[in-house]
Amino acid sequence: xxxxxxxxxxxxxxxxxVLVAIICLxxxxxxxxxxxxxxxxxxxxxVYLWPKGWNFDAYKTVLSDVKYIRSFFWxxxxxxxxxxxxxxxxxxxxxxxxxxxxxxxxxxxxxxxxTMFFNAGTIxxxxxxxxxxxxxxPLVLMIPYCLxxxxxxxxxSFFYGIPDSLRESAEIDGASYFRIxxxxxxxxxxxxxxxxxxxxxxxxxxxxxxxxMYMKKEIFYPLQLLLYNILNNVNSVEVATxxxxxxxxxxxxxxxxxVMFSTIPILCVYPWLQKYFIAGTMVGAVxx
Amino acid sequence: MESKGDIGTARxxxxxxxxxxxxxxxYLLLFIPMLYxxxxxxxxxxxxxxAFKKYSIIESVWTLPLAEKNGFQYFIQAFNDNDFLRALxxxxxxxxxxLVIGFPVPIIFAIxxxxxxxTRFKKAVQTVAYMPHFLSxxxxxxxxxxxFAPSTGLINNILTKFGKDAVPFLNDSAHWVWTYIFLGVWQxxxxxxxxxxxxxxxxxxxxxxxxEVDGAGRWSRIWHITLPGIKPTIVILLIMAIGNIMxxxxxxxxxxxxxxxxxxxxxxxxxxxxxxxxxxxxxLTTAVGLFQSVVGVFFLLTANHISRKMGxxxxx
Numbered sequence: 001x002x003x004x005x006x007x008x009x010x011x012x013x014x015x016x017x018v019l020v021a022i023i024c025l026x027x028x029x030x031x032x033x034x035x036x037x038x039x040x041x042x043x044x045x046x047v048y049l050w051p052k053g054w055n056f057d058a059y060k061t062v063l064s065d066v067k068y069i070r071s072f073f074w075x076x077x078x079x080x081x082x083x084x085x086x087x088x089x090x091x092x093x094x095x096x097x098x099x100x101x102x103x104x105x106x107x108x109x110x111x112x113x114x115t116m117f118f119n120a121g122t123i124x125x126x127x128x129x130x131x132x133x134x135x136x137x138p139l140v141l142m143i144p145y146c147l148x149x150x151x152x153x154x155x156x157s158f159f160y161g162i163p164d165s166l167r168e169s170a171e172i173d174g175a176s177y178f179r180i181x182x183x184x185x186x187x188x189x190x191x192x193x194x195x196x197x198x199x200x201x202x203x204x205x206x207x208x209x210x211x212x213m214y215m216k217k218e219i220f221y222p223l224q225l226l227l228y229n230i231l232n233n234v235n236s237v238e239v240a241t242x243x244x245x246x247x248x249x250x251x252x253x254x255x256x257x258x259v260m261f262s263t264i265p266i267l268c269v270y271p272w273l274q275k276y277f278i279a280g281t282m283v284g285a286v287x288x
Numbered sequence: 289m290e291s292k293g294d295i296g297t298a299r300x301x302x303x304x305x306x307x308x309x310x311x312x313x314x315y316l317l318l319f320i321p322m323l324y325x326x327x328x329x330x331x332x333x334x335x336x337x338x339a340f341k342k343y344s345i346i347e348s349v350w351t352l353p354l355a356e357k358n359g360f361q362y363f364i365q366a367f368n369d370n371d372f373l374r375a376l377x378x379x380x381x382x383x384x385x386x387l388v389i390g391f392p393v394p395i396i397f398a399i400x401x402x403x404x405x406x407t408r409f410k411k412a413v414q415t416v417a418y419m420p421h422f423l424s425x426x427x428x429x430x431x432x433x434x435x436f437a438p439s440t441g442l443i444n445n446i447l448t449k450f451g452k453d454a455v456p457f458l459n460d461s462a463h464w465v466w467t468y469i470f471l472g473v474w475q476x477x478x479x480x481x482x483x484x485x486x487x488x489x490x491x492x493x494x495x496x497x498x499x500e501v502d503g504a505g506r507w508s509r510i511w512h513i514t515l516p517g518i519k520p521t522i523v524i525l526l527i528m529a530i531g532n533i534m535x536x537x538x539x540x541x542x543x544x545x546x547x548x549x550x551x552x553x554x555x556x557x558x559x560x561x562x563x564x565x566x567x568x569x570x571x572l573t574t575a576v577g578l579f580q581s582v583v584g585v586f587f588l589l590t591a592n593h594i595s596r597k598m599g600x601x602x603x604x
Contacts, residue, residue, distance in 0.1 A: 006405065009506050013403050020397065020415045024478070027431040028419075030442050034434060045445040093321035096314035103307070108318065115325055117585060120332030121577030122538075122557070123564045127335045128328070144328055147321055177313040206424030209538045213565055228426045228543065231433065252440060259430035265423045271415050278482055 028263075035256035042252045058257035067226070068261065075223040076265075079204045082142045086200040087193065089147040094155040095181050116149050122213075129214050139186065140214045141222065145203075151196050158192040159185060194276040198269070205266055223262045230258060339363075339575035355571065362575035372576060375559035378552055379580075382541070383533045385469050386451055391529055393477040395522060398484035399514055403506065417478025425543035428471055432458065432544070436467060461552040468553070483525070484518055491517035527595050531588030534580055556580050 029049050034042065038053025046052050062068050093112075097105060119125075125144070134140040162185060170180050186193070208224035215221065221229075269275075308315075334349060340359035341352035355361040366372045397417070404410045420428070435442050436457035444454040457467045495513045504512070536557040545553035554562075556576060564573030 007506075010403075010405050013400055014406060014409065016400055017404055017413045021413050023474070024416045024419055027435055030435050042440075045440065045448075048442060048445075077374055087319055088463045089324065090525070092317040099311075099314060102311060102314055108322065111322070111325065116330040116332070117588070119581060120329070120336055121574060121575040121581060122560045123570050123577060124332035124335035124338075125328075126330045126565055126572070127338075132327075147324055152321075177311075177317075183319075195314070202422055206422075206427075208424065208426055209542065212542075213561070224424050225427045227430065231426065231430050255430065256434060259427055259434075263423060263427050267419065270418070270422050274415060274418070278486075 013023075021102050028267075031256050031259055035253055036258050039253065059261075061254055062257050068223075068258065070219070071221060071223050071226045072261070074220065075205065078141055078222060079201050082146065082204040083201045085142055085146045085199050086148070086151075090152050090155050090196060091181070091186070093147060093152050094176075097156055098159045103204055112149055112152070116129060126213060131157055135214055136217050137218075138215075138220050141204075141211060141220070144214075145207075145210065148176040148200075148203075151199060154191070155192055155196060158189055162188050190274045191279055193280070194273055195279055198273045198277055202266060202270075227258060227262050231255065331472040336578055337569050337575060339578045341571065343571045350434075357532060362572045363579065365572055366576050366579070370554075371554065371563075372559060374551060375554045375556050379536045379555040380533060381552075382465070382468065382555060383535070385465070386472055387529050387533065388467055390473045390476065391526065393473050395478035395484055395518070397477055398481040399510055401481065401485065402488050402514065403510070414478070417481070419478070420475045421479035423475065425475075425539040428475060429543045432467065432471055458546065459548045461549045464544075464549040465552055468541070471544065472540065484521060487518040488514060515566040523595055523598075527588075527591040530591040531584070533587055536580070 026049070033047050033049055033051045035058050036051035036054055036056070037047045038055055041047050096102060097108065127134055129140060129144065151227050156278035166184055167180050170184055206224060208222060208228055211225045294518055338349055338352065339362060340355055341349070342355050345350065357364060401410060401413065433441070436444070438444055438456055438459060455463060457463050483498050491513065496509065499513060501508050536555045538557040538561065541553060541555045542558050542561070545558065560573040560576055563569050
């Protein structure tokens, strides 16, 4: 906009934006403050947005507990593996579909689209997993949701944006289709690959319902499910508090520290990928 | 005639061979995702028939005996089950509240952000507003406990400090519903605004310049240029939201619910989980799931039809 004068309204709008930012940030700041506060200050309800009685005891407890550390590294491994599997699946599904001359392409598109509208449901999916012998198998946390049709459409739209002339000249030079994918499409698709890598990684890092339904072995619990169980045990204390018992302060800061511990990795990653995922979301929105 | 036909098929066979020789790599690539879809999306559809059958672990789904009342036993049972009726009501009510309150917020936020003239600050606000989208519902539940818990939560600490009564944000059904809606809006408004910001960016800038020349103020600019410019996007997203009114995600309600508020917090997805996977009532819960997806598709088709009638383009 070619305006260079500042109006009173501009400051009102800036003020609203500051408020919005505060609403988004306060819960995280409060959590961080609690995780760094002393038991004493927490019991007396003195902690708001800044830690009182600075200490790292809660983090020391978390970091010295084998259960969290193991779950953390298992979840990191899971996240990386499922991200790679999903990116591979998404690419090999999207790439052939950009060839308009490919026979059966329409039928394949229909087969894919139907799965977006009709889902068999929780129980049929569960029975399938059971039949496949995947219950309590660590693979169940990587395979069943390894292809998102929505993400595939985003990638396909991005591939459509790459000029056909590039691949046609490569075809004339005798390059195979594998080769064209590897040397032309993938190098040009870094933004969409970064976006989808983020989407898949966040989905795996944050997901807990598949583990809740399909995984009974605690050593394979992803961090979020472990966190869910911990929070809910502490929550029963919380309910008890209402009836007149006192909450142990360390449990409070420990709870906060565990939540911080399982949040920080994602919060460190997403701002760097922001320009990619905005572009990626827009591709999906404009095309379909 | 016959020989001509023979030549034709021979040519055809040859061209199929040539065709496959050229394109086999693409089919090979497609084979794996197609196999995945067949196994993980289409085979489960076979199991849907247990909604009409008496389930047993030992027998194949094809040979299971039909359930009573021409197979509709479990549907009738579900509609006589107060827990299910409550879950159905809760699903619709919570989704409606999400729609009425949650749908306009990203639009308003995108418009406000578009009016913000301080570019660097705008980037910072965006980064901060996208953050909640990257938090899992378990983490958000953890955050909510720190904020809203009756005796230890930040807000209730402040309230009690000023001599007010603590508010049972999480432990009383009526309050819980609003906490649930608020957390949903909090988590998604920033992320959902991206698509509107993209639509606003696509509006012809000359329109704004012309309005400037005509001396249009901020309100008329928003009302006559920005809003009409993003109307198609709003309509499409509204249709999708209405079509999803029967849908129920699992992660959000399951993470946020607790025993004290189950009368309003139990939705279809969590009902299916507790009754089906935990309670092993497979036929009943498959029937419930089937009912939900059939009604869901009906809503989607209807919403799309209405939007076409109104002269907007549909989703497909």
